Each structure stands twice: as C-alpha cells, then as structure tokens.
Amino acid sequence: MHKLGRGHRDKVQQFMTITGASEKIALQALKASDWHLEGAFDFFYSQPHIKSYTDTTRLEELYNRYKDPYTDMILVDGITLLCNDLQVDPQDIVMLVVSWHMKASTMCEYSKEEFFIGLQALGIDSLEKFRERIPFMRSELKDEQKFHEIYNFAFGWAKEKGQKSLALDTAIGMWQLLFAEKQWPLVDHWCQFLQARHNKAISRDTWSQLLEFARTIDPALSNYDAEGAWPYLIDEFVEYLNENGIIQNGQFSDRSQK
C-alpha cells in the first residue's frame, strides 16, 4: 500500500469501507477500472463469484469442525481433515494458495482470524463453495503477478517461526512444488547443486531472486550477466552448471544425472 500515491490510497480505503472487501480485492477492482471509483464498483459487483458477504455463523461452524480441541487454532489434524473433505492432497499446491489468501503466518496451522480472512476473501462459507473455488485458485497460479506474490509468500510461510532463513530441505520441497507449475528446466539441477555444495539455509533474498532468475534468464544462460548483481549462490550455481558440462558453449544439455 505504501507504494501507492495519496489519491489512490484514499480510493482504496473508500472502496474497502463501502464494499467491505479486502484490500487485495479493492486494488484489483480499482486497477481494472483505471482508478475510477464508480467503475470499480461496477467491476466488483459484476463479478458473480466474488461475494462480499459471507455468512459468519456458517463460517464459525466450519471453523469449529476443524479447530483443535485444546487450542483456538486449526492444527495439523484439522488441516488433514479439511483436505480430506475437499478431496485434495495435503501436499497439493492449492493449499498453498489457500494459505496465501489467509495470509497464514506459518504452515500447518491456521489461526481463527486467518481462517476467516481467507475464506471471506474467497467468498466461501461452506464446503461446497470451497470445493467450487478450487479450480479458480488453481488458475490463480497461472497469473504471473499472483504467482510472484504466492512464491514470495511461500518463503515466510514455510520457514520456522523465529528463524530468518528457510531450512534447505523445506526450501527444496517448496521449489519442487512451485516450479512444477512454472516449468523451470533448471530446477532439478538447482536442488542437486544446493545439496552438494551449499547445505545451509536459504536466505530471503536468494529465494526471491531465484524467481527473477528463473523468469528472466534462459536455461542456456545466454543472457546471464556476471555483473548482474545476482546473489552469490546463484553465481555459484552458474559456475556449477558450467563446470559439470550442463551448460556447454551456451547450449543447455539436460543430462539428467540419475
């Protein structure tokens, strides 16, 4: 929000107050209507599947179904149950998208507030609606901008509470998951490289810069610039690729080293 100008910020506030929508939706609507409040309202109300109002009581019911008996949070068991109900694998990336909507702070647990925020943002107050929304959420991953946000969100979400960096194993797991959607050819080599050479936690900067790297640099590294201010780890990775003949003379030969 701090990146917006004064006028825009006001409009977002107004929109949110009037429609009761989340900041994200407000931004979306205003952007789509080129920052005209009227147009934004039209946009918002014409979207049939974004309901501004969800039944709080029903949400309460849903929450209670999954909440842990001893704490006011949804923990691992609750989440597993939820996934079952949705007929979705707990490892499925769509759960990440759900967590993103909830702005969950850590994986494997949802606070009540997070649960409410997320489901409200998605306009869900029942399991059927939830199931209906799953294809939509999957589609969000295809959106460049949203994927970017989800990817960066994943770092904070996946790491241990109170830690600054992400443990290597978790990071690798996340990358495998995320890049399955994005199709980055070098992801396996990247993970192998990290396990062989780095063996330490991943910093936030490296995490976010990796996405940039995957997006902008082609797999044959033809447009890789050594002076490009890439994190040191990525520079090492390029060296690794060159050393092991994976990149030869600017050609990417995928010799899968199984």
Added chain:
Amino acid sequence: MSNQKKRSFQIEAFKHRVVVDPKYAERTWKIIEHAIHEIYNHNASGLSFEELYRNAYNMVLHKFGDKLYSGLVTTMSAHLKEISKSIEVAQGALFLEELNRKWNDHHKALQMIRDILMYMDRTYIPNTRKTPVHELGLNLWRDYIIHSGKIQSRLLSTLLELVHKERTGEVIDRGLMRNIIKMLMDLGSSVYQEDFEKPFLEVSAEFYKVESQKFIECCDCGDYLKKAEIRLNEEIERVAHYLDVKSEAKITNVVEKEMIANHMTRLVHMENSGLVNMLLDDKYEDLGKMYNLFKRVPNGLSMIRDVMTSHLRETGKQLVTDVESSKDPVEFVQRLLDERDKYDKIICQAFSNSKTFQNALNSSFEYFINLNSRSPEFISLFVDDKLRKGLKGVTEEDVEIILDKVMMLFRYLREKDVFEKYYKQHLAKRLLSGKTVCDDAERSLIVKLKTECGYQFTSKLEGMFTDMKTSEDTMQGFYANHPELADGPTLVVQVLTTGSWPTQATVTCNLPTEMATLCEKFRSHYLGTHTGRRLSWQTNMGTADIKATFGKGQKHELNVSTYQMCVLMLFNNYDMLSYKEIEQATEIPTSDLKRCLQSMACVKGKNVLRKEPMSKDIGTDDAFFVNDKFTSKFYKVKIGTVVAQKESEPEKLETRQRVEEDRKPQIEAAVVRIMKSRRVLDHNNVIAEVTKQLQSRFLANPTEIKKRIESLIEREFLERDSADRKVYRYLA
C-alpha cells in the same frame, strides 16, 4: 662701381621649359659609366666621389633617371658576364676561391656604386618602384653568376664535396666555406635554401643512411651510440662554423632520423649489448647516451621505458617466485631492496631522474611484489631481523635510510592489513623477549607507518609500547610494597592489554610452588590497585633465567621459556621423570610440551636433560633425567624457543584466515558508510566505491563484497530496489 643705369632685379618665373642639352645626359652618363668600369677594374682611387655623386644627382634631377638606371643595369650585367667567365675557367680548388674573390670585389664595387647613386636610390627608385641599387646588384650577381648554367651545379657539387670530405675526416677551408655560404644567404633565403640547403639535407640523409647501416652491422649498441653522438655534435659544430643557424634544427633532425629513429628498435633489442644488457651491467654512461639521444626522437623515451618496465617485471617476477629465495625471508627482502637501489641509481644517473621513469619503476615493483602472497610476512620478518640484531653499530642516519627503504616496499603492498597482522605478532615477540636492540628505531618505524596509513593502523602498536612501560612502573611499585620479597626469585611481569596484543588462547600450566606464590602476591597487589580488571597468566609467552649446578659441579645460568622452567624445576625433587609424569605435574599442552622437551633433550649444546631412549622424537613412554654430563663453553646458555620465524604452512593458513575474517567487518562498514550517504546506488558502483575506500589496506574481492551485501540485506540494513533488482536502497 656706381653704375649709371639702375637695374631693378626681378625674378621672373620660368616661362619656358629649360631644356637641358640632350647631349648633356649622354655626357654625364659616360662619366658615370666610366667610373663604374674603373671601380670594377680596381681603379677607384682616381675617382672623385663628389663629382660622380653630383653627376648622378643632376641626371636624376633633370629627369634622366631612366637612362641612369638602365645604364647601370647594362653596365653591371656586362661586367658580371665577364666575371662569370673568369670564374668558369677556374680549375679545381681555385673555383671557389675565385668565386669568393670576385664576390668580394663585386660587393665592394656595389657599395661604392650605391653610394654614388644614392640620390637615385632615394628618389627615382621609390617613385618608379624599381629595385634599389644594392638589391639590384645582388640580383644581378645571382642571375649572372650563381644561376649561370656552368656555375650553378658546379658550385653546389663543390660545396657538397667539401662537406663530405670533412665528414670523412679531412680538413677543409672553413673560412672559405663560411664566406660562400654567407654570400648565398645574402642573396636571399630562398637562394640559400634552394641552391644549397635542400640538396645538402638530402645528401646528408643519404650519407647517414649508409653510415648508420654500416655501423649497425659492425658495432655493438654502446659503440653505435657513441658514434651517433659524435656525428650529431659534428653537425652542430659545422652549422656553428659555416652554415645558417636556422639549418641546425634541420640537419640534426636528419641525423636523428637516420641514425637513431630508423634503428631504434634494433638498438634497444641488440643481443648482448642492448638496453637489457646495459641495465643488467649498470652501464650508466651508455644508458645516459641512449637516454639523451632517444630523447630527441618521437617515442624514443617511451620505447626505453617500455623495455625497461617489461624487463623489470620479468626479473622481479622471477625474484619473487623463486622457491629458493623464499626460504630465507630476510634474503628475499634484501634482494628486493638491492634491486630497487640499482634501478634508482640508474634512473638518477642515466635517466636524469625523470618522473615518468620513476613511475614505471614503481608500478613494476607494485606488480611483482604482490605476486608472492607472502611478501607482507617477509617484509615484517626483515624488519624484525634488523630491529633484533642487524642494527648494531649502524649510525642513526643509516637506520633511518634502511627504514625509509622498507617503507617504500611497504607502499607497494596491496595487502597492507596482512603486514599489520604479522608486524604485530613479531613486535609482540620482540617486546616480550626483551630482544629489541633499538627502541628509537622501533618508534621511528611506527611513526613512519602512522604517517603512511593513519592513526588507526598504529594505535594498537603504540598501545603495546605503553603496556611495556606501564609494566615497568608496576613492577617497581610491587617491589617497593613488598620489600620482604627482595631475597627471593625476581619476578618481572608484563601486563598486556588484551585488545592491543595479538590474540592468544589463554593457556595456563602448573607453576613451581615458589613461583606460584609469588605470582599470587603480584596478582593481589595489582588487583588491589586496579579494580575491575581481570588478569590471566600467559605462561606460553614468558621466559626464565635459572641457575643450575650439574653432576660435576659445573654451574650455568640457563635462559629458558616458562614451560621449560616448570619442567626443569621438577627435577629438583626427582631424579627421573617419565613423560606422563611431567605432563601431569605441569599440565602443559601436548604439542608445546613435546617441543619444549625436545629443545632441552635432543639439541646438541643445549641438552640439559637426558632422554631414554635417545631418539630424536618425544614418545609418550620416554624417561627423562638431568644430564649430569652437560657442558657448554658459555656460562649463560640460552634454550628459548620464542624467536619469530617464518610461519609453517598450517600457521600461515590460520593467519590468512584471521585476516580474511577481519576484512569482513571492514567491508561491511564501508558498504554501510557508502549506502548511508548515497541512499540509492547500483551494484557495480557499490563495488567500485567500496574497493576504492579500502584500497589503502587491502584489495577487496568483488565476490566477498557481494556476500557482505547479501548479509546486510539479510540483516535488513539494505534492500533491493523493487523496480530494478540491481539497485540497492539504504534502510534507515
């Protein structure tokens, strides 16, 4: 007298043109013509200047100037034609002499004629814009004599032949040459240039081309340069004697081009006598010649400089990477100093102390000194050696000179922080073992380092000196307060401030009882006067002097390390001790204990202990005895082990690691400083700025800088700009 008729004088204006008798003009001209003839026939003495002048004056006045002028031209021309013939017939050497003589005659005649015809010169000629008499005379001479078909080429070839003769060593009539050349100059600069100078230069070029080719085939470089210099001076002298001064630059150019510029490369690279050989053999004279000659041609000096630089770099590189010389650090540095002295002298004596050559010398040294990563260590060891013992008997000025030279080498180092680390270590050892020969020299060097690198560099070093002084005072205070201890063993404690001295792991051992109690007393004394401090005994750094009596009554005073003292004192109570017993009793760390025992039991001349078995290495089952048969020529025997030495490989790695570690915070501090003032800066500029800031201490590695930046991003001092990932922002 009285006239009857009165005449009234009336002067009337002329009402009619007075016509002078036309014959008058002819008559007058004849007089003048005759005079001219007489002048040319050397009969001028019979003439009356006044009469002739008057006649000429009248002619002009009565408007017969034309006749006078044209008559002059005709007459003079006729004479010159005749003169020309007489010159033409002159044979051989007489040709020039005749020419010269006739020229002098003509010149004299011309002057007389000009004087006679002065009025015409002043009135008629300006009005009619004709050539004045003198100039006319010169032009006529030029046209009829110099440019006459038979004379022109003969004159030129004669002159050139004479020059050639002189060049080949013959003596010629310089006076004659001078006159002839002067004649040409008088006739006009174009005459001089066209009729003499140009061909002269061409012929000279040819001559020198041939000669230089001949020389270069048969001479070595030094000889060739000598010859070239001689020729050059010759030509300058020639010009001074009989040519136009303006020709000097031109002829010297010719010589420079033919003899030097064309053969520059070949000379410099000549085998066995070229530039490199001259440098190696310190041939100051030849080098000076080369410098002075090459200075005259374009790119001459830069060629010398380039060859010198690449040779110096090559030699330096070999010096520095030679494995043999690396074995002795003092030797290594001495050779560097010698090399620098050598080139300094060469530049001073032969290259007129040129600044560009000095710069080339400096950059070469900087290049190869840093090729050996141990250079900082070695320079520190050299200084250590000198300050320990090498300065005995050397005067104060000489000490300064040596230290200044060392500072010069220091300036070339890129990794000054490595030097600092080693210097600190070596200084500590020197101070603690009391081995500094010359306190003044030590301090002088510190001052020099401070001037060079700033206060920060030397503050800790100065702290070390302060500690030494303070400790002296403390000891005095201690003994003043405890007079009862005056009879016991003398304790000397140096209290070191942790931050200033090189970091050591604190290791203690069990001191013999007498010492232990003494040390405790000191500790309480010290802590009594200085609250809030902690003391930890550094037993690995001390020394002890102990008096020993051996089996046959021989007494010696042994100077040993603290560890060694602990071991030896044990033998006051036991005749034999096993390794394990010694280890237990003293609690000295294993590697140190082994070294300590080795130096006392296995080294000839210092074997105060006897070991069974007599092997060179210390085994854990060995047994030790006092060596009753120990002998030494000296009463005082030194068995210490604390001399500063070239580090072993593992030690070297450790030091280097510590240096690298120390650099990290320095790099980070630099990054933060820069980002704080710039707020937003792109990656490449950050690297450049940081490198520049740290240049005076070490050469920062861009990869290391990048890692530090990432660490700072991690700790949220910086962030990447959201629009351009190559740009960093400072986070307040």
